[in-house]
Amino acid sequence: MVSLLKKIFPFSLLLLVACNLTKDVDVVLPEYDRQPVVECYLEPGKPFRMLLSESYSFFDPFNLDSNFLQNTLLDSAVVTISYDGKTETLANQLSFEFSPLKIFNYTGTAVVPATTGMEYTLHIILPNGKEINAQAVMLPKTMIDSVKVEFSADADTLARVLTYINDDTTQDNYYRRMLNYSSLDSTAAQDFIVNDRISQTSLIAFGTGYDLKEGDTIINTIFHISKPYYDYIESVQLAVAGNANPFAQPSPIKSNVSGSGNPVGVFTCLVYDRDTTVVHK
């Protein structure tokens, strides 16, 4: 709802003045030192893998040539993840996953166990000798309780989909809800984070508008996420919004990785339930 407000305010301004009043300007930004960027999602059943890259100064050219990956990825680091008395060393090896595209430049040989409550510790020694550390815990999966298709009473060719989950009301929980149409390769129609701190009931619903038709396929994903990951996503969203919306307050990136390497990024476990539904009457 808040995001809706933020969309409506600029829209009301546009109603006032329907003129093109945008122009390019020169901006000089303060000096910025590149930072290591860690993204490591431990997904049960998948190998330990991580993307370690470097940030850029905002106006640095993209240079999407053959050296782009070399300039962006931070190679030659020593990466280990410890858990349950074991230490997994991730080799500096480029790999890809498609639909949608994901890039990893450090990969282990073992598979992430699905043990709820398992604690993981990430330790990185960068080529310059500086270090990065982080911790994460495997949360229990929150299952999708049910998915309900409802056709509009006004226009019976249009439907909405309601997705229900059962929330554990005994503790604070954080979720990321993602909704894709047709395939996971599509841009998510809904992608937002919520928490249950003000929920009075165990049942939580996520809905669409009446904009679905007979035969449409929707893919619901409910990630049960940790508070640090919730804060990280929120800060990413605010950072993006703050640069595009005069009513939004920007935010620095709230990372849960730290150390002498002065990193940004996140190290978290990724548990989710996913459901695919085809709209039928």
Next chain:
Amino acid sequence: MRFLLRLAVLLIGILLINPVFAQTTATISGRLTDATTGETLIGATVEALGLGKGNISNEYGFYSFSLAEGADSVTLRFSYLGYESKMQRIFPKGNIKLDIGLQPAGNVMKEVVIRSNPLEEKMKSTEMSVSTISAREVKALPALFGETDVIKILQLKPGITPGAEGTTGLFVRGGNSDQNLIVLDEAIVYNANHLFGFFSTFNSDAVKDLKVYKGGFPSQYGGRLSSVIDVRMKDGNNQDFTGSGGLGLISSRLTLEGPIQKNKSSFIVSGRRTYADLITSGINRANEGKADYNPIPDYYFYDLNTKVNFTLSEKDRLYLSGYFGRDVFNFKNETFDFRFDWGNATGTARWNHVFNPKLFANTTFTYSDYRYRINNELQGFSFNLGSEITDVNTKIDFYYQPTNKHTIRFGASGTYHMFTVARLKAGSSDGRISFESGQDFTGMEYGAYFSDDWALTSRLKVNYGARVSAWQNAPAFYAGFEPRAAANYTVNNKWSVKASYARMNQYLHLLASSGLSLPTDIWYPSTEGVKPEISDQIALGTSYLINNKVLITWEGWYKWLQNQVDFKDGAELFGNNDLENELAIGRGFAFSPLELEIEKKDGRLTGWIGYTLAWVRRGEFADINNGDYFAPRFDTRHNLSVVAMYELSKRWQLTATYVYTSGYISWLPVGRFTLNDVPGAPIQTVVPIYGDRNTFRYPAYMRADLGVVFKFKTKRLENDLTLSVYNATDRRNPYFIYLEPEFQTVQQGDSAIDIPTAIKAKQVSLFPILPSLTWNFKF
């Protein structure tokens, strides 16, 4: 409490002692009014010619001064800028009551009330850091969309930095926008904005007088750190039934006023409404049912001012006034049935009583409410969000003139505040799903004050006093002692030197989620965790009068701010039962070595030039910017405004304003990274990284507005046509700058991939050249 007891004892003493004075001096008192409408004149002058004695009328038109009793007659001169002076011969003996009506100097538009302290009075007054705005200036000066606005004229005064382009935001001497005490007929207006800040709630047809204090605050005012904006509504014409109004690009206005009982009582009703929604709703109806049509949201605002006043007896007058305004935003499509409304309601009941020619009292009851509501209905689900602040206030103010050398004010007030903070209710109609959050608070705010404007010598005047304030929101209790002092040394008839000091306490805090004022900003009380904000301001200044026509005033000031409230980075304002955990508390300061105003109030060419050189900083917030000091958004180094009005003839008037402001401060990203993200989410190639807060300054803001007023009479109406040209040079001023990646679409098999190629800085401007025509009429 002991302070209140002492005040009561003092009051009784004054009432008992006063007859002693009356036996040795003659006291002349009464009210000064506009002879054609009965409107009281604020700040009008009465003087005994040749004796160097006199006074000015207070905010109710009441004046009082003393002369030595004698057999010789004395001539009194009553004068007010824009009015014909009036002479009255008296024999000073005993108590003399003189209610005087002054005739406006021959204007075609006789509703024009020129309100301004004569420049000499201003130069000699202990008041400093004060600006006044007249109805004449408001109506004549060019305005955005032709919508005249008293607050936007105020933005042209030195020491006041305007908010974002076109809005009514005010940042006074380095203060935040919530640190302005805005009162309409003594009732607090919590959100003085319509249309997200583009227009103020003050209908200029209903406003009689506006005075802003930027420093040197009189003791009777308290509760905000940075300014007092005292707006007085017209009382209503007690001589004839009249009406006035106007048709503009955005809204129309109509004001009716007249006597209930001639010379004794009057009323005024003034309304205003926008009409864009009448067009948009028509378009929506015409396109209803069309598959590809997206409905246009309906938006409108309206406000209504009413006032009645009764002369109950020679010593008693009763005023009842009220304001009600709402903004309404509706949007409906297949997903939403959305309504967002917000607005203020105020009510004031005032009883003026003249105890004796030297003692005047005003007892006031006020009610004030600001709320917003957001409702969204879906089939089977609903969402409601709202906040509200409601005040019930009572206060009594005494104005006592024991001798010509002392003007004493004292009084006390109590306000009961009720807060509903971000109350959210959402869920399904069957009750299986429910979300609730929000907090409710109540608080009592107390104040008692005393001040004495004391003419120590013919050249040296001091105004000393203090205010005691307290706040109770159990278990939190705070009390503050607020000393106030000002002095004026008149070097000669052309030159004076002034100084002032004031401490202010603020017990309410506006939680704003961005640098811009939004209706959803929340008023939050002081609690155990959120201490009252405190400011201390010193000011030094000098005024020089040239040919009794042009007053040059220089002031330098420094302001210290404690317990400043801001949000932590990434704070969640809604759906949060622990808002205090999202707040950061810090300090601040602001200073200006040069705040200059050159004023000319009389003659064919009138206007002013204002210039301010200032620095503003906030810091020591534990969770913001690593505790380091930073410049807030409104830290504009240079502010220059030029305002000119030229009477070409009785029918034609030319007006112009020019504004130059150093660019606002902004927080732009310094770095970026690529976000791989989780399965199901695409890679985000540009995620901004923000470094230290507010390190970038926008380009300077410059704007010239022009206006022409043509006055004419028809059979039944006095009319004027006002042509306003906003941004006459069509300059593209920065409203917002953002950094936008540019993408190149690359075909990869069956799918297209957007590849970033470069980042460009884009500047968004809001208003090009905007001419508008407004027709105003009066009958």
